[in-house]
Amino acid sequence: MSNETKSAAAHTPSRTAIWNNPTFRSLVFQAIVLISVAAFFVYIVNNTLTNMAQRGISTGFGFLDLQAGFGILMSLIEYDETHTYGRTFFVGLLNTLLVSFLGILCATLLGFIIGIARLSRNWLIARIAAAYIEIFRNIPLLLQILFWYFAVLSALPSPRQSLSLLDLFFLNVRGLYLPAPQPEAAFTAVGVAFVLGIITSFLIARWAHKRQDLTGQQFPVLLTGLGLIIGLPVLVFAVTGFPLTWEMPALQGFNFRGGLSVIPELVALLLALSIYTAAFIAEIVRAGILAVSHGQTEASFALGLRPTLTLRLVVIPQALRVIIPPLTSQYLNLTKNSSLATAVGYPDLVAVWAGTTLNQTGQAVEIILMTMAVYLIISLLISTFMNWYNKKTALVER
Amino acid sequence: MAQSTATQTFERHADLPPPVMAVGVLGWLRTNLFSSIANTILTIAAVYLLYLAIPPVINWAFIAADWVGATREDCTSGGACWVFILARLNQFIYGFYPELQQWRVNLAFGLLIALFVPLFVRNFPNKAWVGSFLLFGYPIIAFVLFYGGILGLPVVSTDQWGGLMLTLIISAVGMVASLPLGVLLALGRRSEMPIVRAFSVAFIELWRGVPLITVLFMSSVMLPLFLPEGVTFDKLLRALIGITLFESAYMAEVVRGGLQAIPSGQYEAAKALGLNFWKSMSLIILPQALKLVIPGIVNTLIALFKDTTLVIIIGLFDILGAVEAAIKDPSWLGYAVEGYVFAALIFWIFCYGMSRYSQGLERKLSTEHNR
Structure with missing residues (x-):
């Protein structure tokens, strides 16, 4: 081996030995890395196959078509014990997506309020916001979920002594009960009107922007847009004769019937996720607003822009550029953190799929890989969006 | 332009004190809590919320809490137990x-603190040595103390x-x-x-x-x-x-x-x-x-x-x-x-x-x- 390299060095015209050539060294190094990683994987796969053969675990995804035989606390799609394991996967996935979506909504709302409150000129409000951030950011999320579930929601009164708000919303140890909307057939017209309103106001905004670029004339886009998006559906709703009734939850026997019921596991998870993530979002919002230097506002005033326009055209676009990337990664964190649902038994993907299904079938490799793949796909999608946004809003420098 | 020719002697007036509402506690309160009507409303609402939240928590955690005893029968006052x-x-x-072996844990963490303190003291000599001992030597000692098995320490x-x-x-x-x-x-x-x-x-x-x-x-x-x-x-x-x-x-x-x-x-x-x-x-x-x-x-x-x-x-x-x-x-x-x-x-x-x-x-x- 060493003879070969020596003879190769003798033939090259340059005087550097081949092992000092950077290209050669990097090739050798990469070959070593590639071979060792490949060897590592071969070793692991080999061991896994042997181990599984010895324990009598069959490989493959055949188990997806078997009957699951266990019930799930909450499902967005039709599901009972007779459905397949494949369907439990989708039940879990949908539950994960539901809690993530609701959590993102609540956390964003709360986070923006607290972030702005943190910058308030009112000393007391700013202090309260700061205290909120410091308290909830520094306590583990799992602890907060357990606290809400076992210490708060389990201590709620029984259905007969429910806490109620206006006799419409009821909160008790069995969960949260809300009036459920019961749309009639004609309600689809309202939905169509809503979608139409969004599309037309989008088109109007584009037209107005173009016209302003050409002529300088402004058009009240915001008002027309609001009128179209809210006014049009309301009008259709009234014209079609209010085709929506509400089903009220009512106490029957030992529990509430009717209405929309939210299981306490979901309530606890949602509370903890929103409160915890809101503390981080608040800090992001604060940093984003502070990142727009005061000179920008002053320059905009000097150009004669009114304060509302300054905020809309100068401060917010620049603040959003700082806010959006970390905000998306917080959304991603929230989605991943929703997997802690398994601690309180909310049937999310990890609890239903990597928990119950794994225990019943023993298909550890397939199930864990599928679970990880789901989260990986979600996070890759979100980071693709983030990269696209970053590129779109990056400062164009000389 | 005034055409007054009468000479006027300029007399410096003693400085007036600043307005009461602009300095001191009152001034601070005014600029930070009551600068506008909206701010005043916010402040009052926040104070009311704090009044609702803080006293019961303090009462639960400290005033009505039980601190001494050994069983749940000692928790009688209704506050935190x-x-x-x-x-x-x-x-x-x-x-x-095991309770008899807990000194080992205490010793390991005590040693950790004793090694950590010099790193926070400015100008402590041989900081690098302490640091590298903490990183490479200490984990071995700690593992031996926690796990045991040698030096007569039970596992x-x-x-x-x-x-x-x-x-x-x-x-x-x-x-x-x-x-x-x-x-x-x-x-x-x-x-x-x-x-x-x-x-x-x-x-x-x-x-x-x-x-x-x-x-x-x-x-x-x-x-x-x-x-x-x-x-x-x-x-x-x-x-x-x-x-x-x-x-x-x-x-x-x-x-x-x-x-x-x-x-x-x-x-x-x-x-x-x-x-x-x-x-x-x-x-x-x-x-x-x-x-x-x-x-x-x-x-x-x-x-x-x-x-x-x-x-x-x-x-x-x-x-x-x-x-x-x-x-x-x-x-x-x-x-x-x-x-x-x-x-x-x-x-x-x-x-x-x-x-x-x-x-x-x-x-x-x-x-x-x-x-």
Whole structure:
């Protein structure tokens, strides 16, 4: 081996030995890395196959078509014990997506309020916001979920002594009960009107922007847009004769019937996720607003822009550029953190799929890989969006 | 123009005091709490909310609380039952570590503190030696003390470890192991070698894309399948591997941020001096890059510390696990709030301390202009 390299060095015209050539060294190094990683994987796969053969675990995804035989606390799609394991996967996935979506909504709302409150000129409000951030950011999320579930929601009164708000919303140890909307057939017209309103106001905004670029004339886009998006559906709703009734939850026997019921596991998870993530979002919002230097506002005033326009055209676009990337990664964190649902038994993907299904079938490799793949796909999608946004809003420098 | 020719002597009037409403307590109140009608309403609403929230909490936690006793019968006053915490304190701190051997844990943590203090003292001689002993020598001593087996110390198996002690062990190991791994991954991600870069990117994105809980599930369910027959891993070690790999990916991204912030002139200067890759990294680039990302590193460490609670899901008893077990104990039913508040307080103290320390460091190392 060493003879070969020596003879190769003798033939090259340059005087550097081949092992000092950077290209050669990097090739050798990469070959070593590639071979060792490949060897590592071969070793692991080999061991896994042997181990599984010895324990009598069959490989493959055949188990997806078997009957699951266990019930799930909450499902967005039709599901009972007779459905397949494949369907439990989708039940879990949908539950994960539901809690993530609701959590993102609540956390964003709360986070923006607290972030702005943190910058308030009112000393007391700013202090309260700061205290909120410091308290909830520094306590583990799992602890907060357990606290809400076992210490708060389990201590709620029984259905007969429910806490109620206006006799419409009821909160008790069995969960949260809300009036459920019961749309009639004609309600689809309202939905169509809503979608139409969004599309037309989008088109109007584009037209107005173009016209302003050409002529300088402004058009009240915001008002027309609001009128179209809210006014049009309301009008259709009234014209079609209010085709929506509400089903009220009512106490029957030992529990509430009717209405929309939210299981306490979901309530606890949602509370903890929103409160915890809101503390981080608040800090992001604060940093984003502070990142727009005061000179920008002053320059905009000097150009004669009114304060509302300054905020809309100068401060917010620049603040959003700082806010959006970390905000998306917080959304991603929230989605991943929703997997802690398994601690309180909310049937999310990890609890239903990597928990119950794994225990019943023993298909550890397939199930864990599928679970990880789901989260990986979600996070890759979100980071693709983030990269696209970053590129779109990056400062164009000389 | 006035045409007055009469000479007027100018007499300086004594300075008037500032308006009462602009200075002192009143002035402060006016500018900070009651500057406008909306602000006044906000202040009053906030005060009212605080009035609703704070006194009952203080009453529950301190005034009406029970502090002394041994059983739940001693909790009679209706406030918090801290007796429960005091009675279970040993379990919360040491888990199921045998009581007679607990001096070993105390000694190990005492030694840790004794070694840590000099690092915070300015101008302490031989800081580097203390630091490297802490990093390389101390873990061995600590492991011997915790696990035993030699020097006549009886073996305490890892499933008896628990409570705060386990939380601290997991986070310390995670912190110490994930930083170097993260630096290597960050260097790999910025490497010019395509294969090395591809592996680093794949590794980082894989771990960052999945929740820690699936990583822990994987390490507890799949790791035994990966190993050859007969080789078994300790449950704690499996969790440690999972946490370290997971956090090192986050650490790598933080370090990468620092590496990107170093101007390319520094890389070129290091090359011009004839330093090879490792020397230029360890002497020129990394010291600057790591200094830049100290806040990010500490944030990752705080996240790691909070994430250690997840080990209860795979059946390890860290402090939260110990509290959970104590809450479900039939002889102490109904004191969940006290248990969680205690655990939350412990975590809060550690995390808040770390974040304050990093803010202080940031201010100390900052070279920017402050308004």
